[in-house]
Amino acid sequence: MTAFRFIHAADLHLDTPFTGMSGLPDRLRRHLQESTFAALGDLVDLAVSESADFLVISGDVYDASDSSLRAQLRLKAAWDKLAQHGIPVYVIHGNHDPLSSSRLRLSYPPNVTVFGGSRPESVTAVRRSDGVPVAVVSGISYPTASVTENTSLLFRRDPDSPLYHIAILHGNVDGQEGHDPYSPCSLRDLQNSGYDYWALGHIHKRQILSQSPWVVYSGNLQGRSLKETGPKGCYLVDVSENGEALLSFRELDHVRWTEMDIPIEDLATEEAWKERVEEKLEEVRDLSTGKTGILRFTFTGRGPLHPILQNGREVSELLMELQRRETARMENDPSLPLHAAVWPAGFKVKTGMDINRAQLAQEDSFLGELLRLGDRAASVPDLREDLVLSALSPLMEQRYLRGMMKSMDSAEMLDLLQRAQELASSLLSEEGPGGGNGT
Structure with missing residues (x-):
């Protein structure tokens, strides 16, 4: 096997509008709205400076299916710069930017390969310095915004090829909570596939799920909300002659x-x-x-x-x-x-409140029983969901609130439960909601 280097990136979400931010000064708002493009620019610069042999992009290049012409032009400029340096790009599209999108179709330079959506397609990647084949890169795009089939099972490694095999997939492994169950699969599915590296997208949290084979979420290039905290970027992957990979995370946000x-x-x-x-x-x-x-x-x-x-x-x-x-x-x-x-x-x-909650939870009282029930629900997801949805059921008649409740994840339900416990403690404790030392 020939040593080579590639970059794994995902979820660029170009042209994210950041509409949920209020009160920002104009200068800061412009900077925020430019941040996804700036991260893309740094990704290109990283590929050039680190002499990457190629890039893989694991879906959701654009933030919306009707991406702006500005976003498309900026992406084309990035791909053109990589073409000038002879760096190929292998791209799939995800649920935010499926192949069925109505956006204007700009032609990409020949260094860019966009995989289709009917079945996984494969290309042979070469080392830039000498043109020696180094890897088989396979990928499948989303034909539409909702893909509920386990598309990982469609990937087939070439048993006769000695090359390193990379699969590009936009999907949810093992049903990670808080994310749409698109292209759902299990870690075992990926580990049994015969591929050497699964370059994953869709989950914005950087994660290495397995090292043999590598199953990796690179996370998104640029955080877009307070649900996406911490460093964001891509992985620089060095594959040695014996097929072992070394991953180095690079910040781009x-x-x-x-x-x-x-x-x-x-x-x-x-x-x-x-x-x-x-x-x-x-x-x-x-x-x-x-x-x-x-x-x-x-x-x-x-x-x-x-x-x-x-x-x-x-x-x-x-x-x-x-x-x-x-x-x-x-x-x-x-x-x-x-x-x-x-x-x-x-x-x-x-x-x-400044109270002894542990003591209250042991009391033979309505409040004590309420706190004990809340503690059980905190550790039993099904009980937690039953309590929260039952309490909120009168609001289900409101269409907007019904949609919000259906989209709540387990952590949000736990937060509601804890807030309700504190409110109950304030109202039912001896000192009342204004007291600081109720018991």
Whole structure:
């Protein structure tokens, strides 16, 4: 086998509109809307600088099936630059940008191979330096936005080929929660396929599910919301002469989404709370490593500040003040680099009254039984779902709310359950919702 190098990327989601963000300064909003294109540019530059023999792109190149002409032109420019350096690109389309999309069809340079949607297709990839064949690359695109068949079972390794085999698939392995069950398959399906490397897309969280063979989600290039926190990018894969692969993750995101918890146990006053928030925000700024930060704080734990935070007014006012300051920093100094910006996107309150919850849960009382039931539901998903959906059933008549409830995942149900427990503790404990030491 001949040694070679390739890049595995997925879920570019070009032209993501970021419509859910409100209150952003114009300069920051433009930067955010440009971030998916900037990440693509860095992907191309990485391929050139690292002398990659080829790239594989595992679906959802565009964010929407009716992608803008701007997005298509930017992608074509990226592929043209790779063509100038003789770097092939092997692409599949996913549920966001299926082959049936109505977008304008721009011609790609000859270095780009887009796999069809009827069955897996295969091409032979060569090493750029000498043209020696190094790998068989196979892939299948989504013909339509919804593919519920286990398309991984359609892949067939060539038993007579000594080359490294790479499969490109956009799908959900083992039914990962919170993601559409498109092209569903099991890890065992992939491990038994005979392929050496499964280049996966669809799940935006970077994951290595197996190393023998390699089954890898590279994650998306650029985080798009507070559900997609942490570094984002691609994998640079070096395959040695003995067929062993070495993976190196490379960051490509320009905007870094961050969730940070702030416990309130040791915060006795509103002033101490405000100072802690400001301190943590500056910590994130100092650790930004050249990325624009978008940050959300979650207040956790039990303490005397719980009634104040639960009220929400002070929380909202502090958030608006922090956003005003960040806006002023950018407007007062247009030359300030945006990677020095940290935008406070919101606060979440998951605090509780300053009570002995463990003691209450042992009491022979209505509240004690309620807390014990909540604790059981937290560890038993089916019970949790029954409780939440039963409590929300009166809202099912509202079409919008019905859609929201049907899309709730287990973590969101757990969050609702915990909030309900805290509210019940406040209302039913001796001191009531305004007290700090009810028992």
